[in-house]
Amino acid sequence: MDKNLQTIVQKLEKEYGATVSEARGEVSVTVPAEKVVAACELVQGHGFELMSTMTAVDYWPQENPRFHVVYQFTSVSQNLRLEMRVPVAGTNPSLPTISHIYRNANWRERELWDMFGIRFEGHPDPRRLLLPADWEGHPLRKDYPLGYEEPQFTFNYEEIDLRKPYAKE
Amino acid sequence: MGVEEKLANMGVVTTTLEKAVAWSREKAMWPMLFGLACCAIEMMAAQASHYDMSRFGMELMRPSPRQSDLMIVAGRVSRKMAPVLRRLYDQMPEPKWVIAMGDCASCGGVFNNYAILQGVDEVVPVDVYVAGCPPRPEALIDGIVTLYEKVRGMKFAPEKK
Numbered sequence: 001m002d003k004n005l006q007t008i009v010q011k012l013e014k015e016y017g018a019t020v021s022e023a024r025g026e027v028s029v030t031v032p033a034e035k036v037v038a039a040c041e042l043v044q045g046h047g048f049e050l051m052s053t054m055t056a057v058d059y060w061p062q063e064n065p066r067f068h069v070v071y072q073f074t075s076v077s078q079n080l081r082l083e084m085r086v087p088v089a090g091t092n093p094s095l096p097t098i099s100h101i102y103r104n105a106n107w108r109e110r111e112l113w114d115m116f117g118i119r120f121e122g123h124p125d126p127r128r129l130l131l132p133a134d135w136e137g138h139p140l141r142k143d144y145p146l147g148y149e150e151p152q153f154t155f156n157y158e159e160i161d162l163r164k165p166y167a168k169e
Numbered sequence: 170m171g172v173e174e175k176l177a178n179m180g181v182v183t184t185t186l187e188k189a190v191a192w193s194r195e196k197a198m199w200p201m202l203f204g205l206a207c208c209a210i211e212m213m214a215a216q217a218s219h220y221d222m223s224r225f226g227m228e229l230m231r232p233s234p235r236q237s238d239l240m241i242v243a244g245r246v247s248r249k250m251a252p253v254l255r256r257l258y259d260q261m262p263e264p265k266w267v268i269a270m271g272d273c274a275s276c277g278g279v280f281n282n283y284a285i286l287q288g289v290d291e292v293v294p295v296d297v298y299v300a301g302c303p304p305r306p307e308a309l310i311d312g313i314v315t316l317y318e319k320v321r322g323m324k325f326a327p328e329k330k
Contacts, residue, residue, distance in 0.1 A: 131284075132249045139283055147283030152276070167255075167292050 001027060005080050008046045012039060028083040033095055036086050040071070040098045048073040048082060051098075054108040056088075056116045060142035066090030067118060071098075094119035115140035187324060194238070194264065195320045196226045198313075201237035201261070203254075206244025208271040208303040215306035225313060234260040239316070240293070241309075245273035246286040258293045266320070268312055269295045272302045 001009070005027060012018040016035040021028050031039045052074045056067050065087030073082045088095060097120040099106040109120040110129035117138035120126065128135065137144055152160045173183055204212055216222045216230065231237040234257045246254055258267070269289050272278035275298040277287035289295060296319060299312035 149287045165291050
């Protein structure tokens with residue numbers, strides 16, 4: 001592990017109860033949900049100027065924690081990368097926002113609300129990002145139906161044709 | 170040696186009003202620009218000099234629905250785009266036609282999922298479906314010529330319903 005990275009990882013371990021894992025030089029820290037804002041501030045204070053991405057993983061049917069929210073930080077000046085994972089419970093999932101620390105988290109958090117239904121407390125504009133405003137459900141959840149439609153072949157052509165919702169003039 | 174030929178020699182053409190109207194509709198059909206995905210590239214190729222759709226009176230792609238007769242839906246329509254598509258269709262003046270270009274616009278194509286409309290005929294009435302992924306420019310032109318045959322046989326506007 002890089003020396004600079006080591007100091008910040010040790011701080012995260014000591015002050016925020018983070019657990020650290022490393023695979024092929026990629027460092028990942030798991031931080032509890034209530035410490036996420038302070039941890040992000042600490043990470044930014046140590047020269048990680050960029051939050052390169054933020055996403056989530058659904059571990060359904062596992063319920064607690066059901067989601068992992070994954071933050072990827074990059075330090076351009078020190079050529080370092082750091083992954084931060086935050087476990088979130090399945091019922092009424094929510095996290096504090098970090099959009100005041102990293103500005104690009106604004107849309108990322110909206111996307112996570114849109115796709116996974118994870119609420120970000122204190123977000124300045126908590127609307128859906130990609131889907132229509134009246135959409136029901138959160139499609140990247142593992143228990144969301146795929147919306148599959150049966151293909152039309154010669155043997156079932158008419159049967160499907162009858163119930164297809166054709167548009168009126 | 171009918172009366173038409175004699176009149177033609179005199180520089181006069183006889184026809185019915187209905188035929189004349191259908192002819193004028195057919196020979197200057199202005200499509201609306203509605204490229205949504207990769208099919209739009211083939212649509213552009215069909216208009217460019219190599220395939221030259223202006224041979225069929227379609228050289229003008231209108232950026233405004235108010236000025237267009239034909240909507241070529243080229244590409245997949247997401248459920249978020251569907252109300253926009255319907256609104257543009259409603260803004261087009263009568264008579265109007267729709268070509269669903271490609272598999273995605275016709276039936277959803279390979280995108281059999283929650284986000285993509287399973288055929289644009291759920292939102293607007295489609296006159297001609299062009300198969301292919303994407304269809305070659307020849308296929309699109311063939312679809313347009315098929316539509317012309319339909320237009321040629323059309324009675325006056327109210328009967329379209």
